[in-house]
Amino acid sequence: MSPLDGFSLSRWWSLVLKEFLQLRRDRLTFAMIVGIPIVQLALFGYAINTDPKHMPTAIIGADHSEMTRTMIATMKTSGYFDIVGELPDEEAGRAALARGEVQFVLNIPAGFTRRVLRGERPALLVEADATDPMATGMALASVNQLARSVATKDLTGPLAFLAGGQAPFEVRVHRLYNPEGITRYNIVPGLMGVILTMTMVLMTGLAITRERERGTMENLLAMPAKPIEVMTGKIVPYIAIGLIQSTIIILAARFAFRVPFAGSAVTLYLAVLLFVAANLTVGITMSSLAQSQLQAMQMTMFYFLPNILLSGFMFPFQGMPAWARFIGNLLPLTYFNRLTRGIFLKGNGWWDLWPDIWPLMVFTVVVMAIAVTFYRRTLD
Amino acid sequence: MSDEYAIDVRGLNKHFGDKHVVKDVGLQVRRGEIFGFLGPNGSGKTTTIRMLCGLLKPDAGSGTCLGYDIRRDSARIKRHVGYMTQKFSYWDDLTIRENLDFVARMYGMPDRLEAVDRTLKGLGLMERANQMTGALSGGWKQRLALAACKLHDPELLLLDEPTAGVDPGARRDFWEELHRLSAAGISVLVSTHYMDEAERCHKLAYIAYGSLLAQGTSQEVIAAQGLITWAIYGGNLAGLSETLQKLPGVEQTVLFGAMLHVSGRDGDLLERTLRATAAGAAFRMEKVDTNLEDVFIYKMKQSADQNGIGT
Missing domain, CATH: 3.30.70.920 (Lrp/AsnC effector binding domain/regulation of amino acid metabolism (RAM) domain)
Incomplete structure (x- = not known):
């Protein structure tokens, strides 16, 4: 056989070498090869926790006694509850739950200890923000043990007769917002932000890098169009697309998945617009940094990964360690998830939503400033 | 002065990072003149053209383009200049008519549809107006690009290597068109690598390693070297x-x-x-x-020696 028609090892090897040479020069691909596994390992290995502990809990308590102190101490030692403060009344408790400031509110009624001692078996109320059933499930299961452990610890000596038999008091659990613990009630509204993040960042990134890759950007800029006109003109269609996508998801959530809609549609659409704006600034920044459409896609991947894992979309936000929550707090999706779930399930109004709206505004302004800086630089 | 010159710039300089790509370039192009801009690849031709039409800000230097200050009036310059990029830069995924219509809209032409039709007829592309632009051959793309960049009746055309990769017949037609435009009073600055094209220009400038080495009519440029x-x-x-x-x-x-x-x-x-x-x-x-090619090879070697670059 002549060397021309056989499989040539040296020819094949030169192809392999060339591929490695090119891979090494393509820094972003190289970063992906090394970076994605490391990021995934860190996020899945350390950050994600499906049995979240240390969830913020508030107490409404008119009754301060040895027994209630033991009760709170027991809750703390279970690891699930971090007592973050006391609230004056039930109304304040509901507001804190709506805003997502606390995951649980423990309501100890007045004269609780006295009634226990009288053997009246009073009730203790635990209210939970059950939007995400995964976040609250294990913690609420542990609450049921509460009465028993308090009894064995405090009801000793002459009070021992109260500890025997039935539990000395009853723990009532109210799962608010998603009483049946249906996962899709939590996931479907969250999906809205995930889909918007993906399309808004990717589409704007591609739209602008495509002009540059094909050389048509130079032509656009040589025409009388101002850079601001080019930028905004290219983006507006995607805002429309974002609104259409949101509408599809809202309709599907409502009619296909039967997710309750407690809030106002106008509020939701305004929140969507704000979130779309935040994502577009990210897309513009990436399009200024990326040299090609491929790079824009790779950058979107990098951005998308933490958004999906650390925003509370898939896994409970409160269950993550502080560093992961810190990263999560830098991502617009984290706030938007709270907004959509708040509007869908909790029926939150502007006052309750504000804690998650201003961070989105700050994010948009800051990233817009970065985008404009980079965008200007690419012109010159 | 602004009536006499379409382009009158002096001391243009541009750096990209630590690379000095345009060094003290000055150009004087009279109205109605076809001005050839010659030089090897990477000599700073494209950068100079981009500075002339306001796409890039010069680091130093000043001057006017159609009487407008190149530093302050880039918006007005863009309005009256047609710039044809080196690489075909219209949208492949728009039809020919859509491309022309977009350009006409960008320049806010009052009689837009009429101008588009006129251009399509002039090109002989009326029947193919609804074809995708990406399907055109190289020669047709070049003709379309020229037609699109003069759609808004500019007073000055800046053409960056318009005939690169185009066959000789199409090149000849292209230059005939340029002379017609020039006779109609439109000024043209055209960069090229072809010596036969250089000789068709009224005036020439030769640039290498970012510096202007010669400027004048081809006879003047040749005579100056002795x-x-x-x-x-x-x-x-x-x-x-x-x-x-x-x-x-x-x-x-x-x-x-x-x-x-x-x-x-x-x-x-x-x-x-x-x-x-x-x-x-x-x-x-x-x-x-002595012909132009002798002169340019000579100038380039001189300049390379001065810049310490081996030839």
Whole structure:
């Protein structure tokens, strides 16, 4: 056989070498090869926790006694509850739950200890923000043990007769917002932000890098169009697309998945617009940094990964360690998830939503400033 | 002054990082003139053109384009200039008509549809108006690009290597069109690598390594070098060329197929050397006019020596 028609090892090897040479020069691909596994390992290995502990809990308590102190101490030692403060009344408790400031509110009624001692078996109320059933499930299961452990610890000596038999008091659990613990009630509204993040960042990134890759950007800029006109003109269609996508998801959530809609549609659409704006600034920044459409896609991947894992979309936000929550707090999706779930399930109004709206505004302004800086630089 | 010159700039400089890509370039292009802009690849032609039409801000230098200040009035310059980029830069995924219509809208033309129709007819593309632009051949794309960049009746055309990769017939048509435009009073600055195109220009500038080396009519540019050139025919010209290069009076040899051009500034010395070396039956020689190519090769070598770059 002549060397021309056989499989040539040296020819094949030169192809392999060339591929490695090119891979090494393509820094972003190289970063992906090394970076994605490391990021995934860190996020899945350390950050994600499906049995979240240390969830913020508030107490409404008119009754301060040895027994209630033991009760709170027991809750703390279970690891699930971090007592973050006391609230004056039930109304304040509901507001804190709506805003997502606390995951649980423990309501100890007045004269609780006295009634226990009288053997009246009073009730203790635990209210939970059950939007995400995964976040609250294990913690609420542990609450049921509460009465028993308090009894064995405090009801000793002459009070021992109260500890025997039935539990000395009853723990009532109210799962608010998603009483049946249906996962899709939590996931479907969250999906809205995930889909918007993906399309808004990717589409704007591609739209602008495509002009540059094909050389048509130079032509656009040589025409009388101002850079601001080019930028905004290219983006507006995607805002429309974002609104259409949101509408599809809202309709599907409502009619296909039967997710309750407690809030106002106008509020939701305004929140969507704000979130779309935040994502577009990210897309513009990436399009200024990326040299090609491929790079824009790779950058979107990098951005998308933490958004999906650390925003509370898939896994409970409160269950993550502080560093992961810190990263999560830098991502617009984290706030938007709270907004959509708040509007869908909790029926939150502007006052309750504000804690998650201003961070989105700050994010948009800051990233817009970065985008404009980079965008200007690419012109010159 | 602004009436006399379409382009009048001085001392243009541009750096990209620590690379000084345009050094003290000054250009004077009269209205209605076809001005050829020559130079090797990477010499700063495109950067200079981009500075002229307001796409890039010069680091130093000043001047006017159509009477507008190139630093402050870039918006007005863009309105009256047609810029044809080196790479085809219209949208492949729009039809021919959509592309032209977009351009007409960008310039806010009052009689938009009429202008688009006129252009399509002028191109002879009326029947293909609804085809995707990406399906056009290279020559057609070039014609479309020229038509699109003069759609808004600009007073000045900046054409960046418009005929690169276009066949000779299309090139000839293209230059005839440029002369028609020039006769109608439109000024044209056109960059090119082709010497035959350079000779069709009213005036020329030659740029290498970012510096302007010569400017004027082709006769002026040639005369300014004071080169005497002999053409030699026959025999082993490649071998002769190598021998001659080391001899006194010979500053440059350029092989044009069956003819060798030998140039030097000292005519007598050159002639003595040639007669001593190439005389005899094997070679025939005659004194000829130095052409543009001789001059540009000469200038480039000079500039390379000054810039410490080997040729």
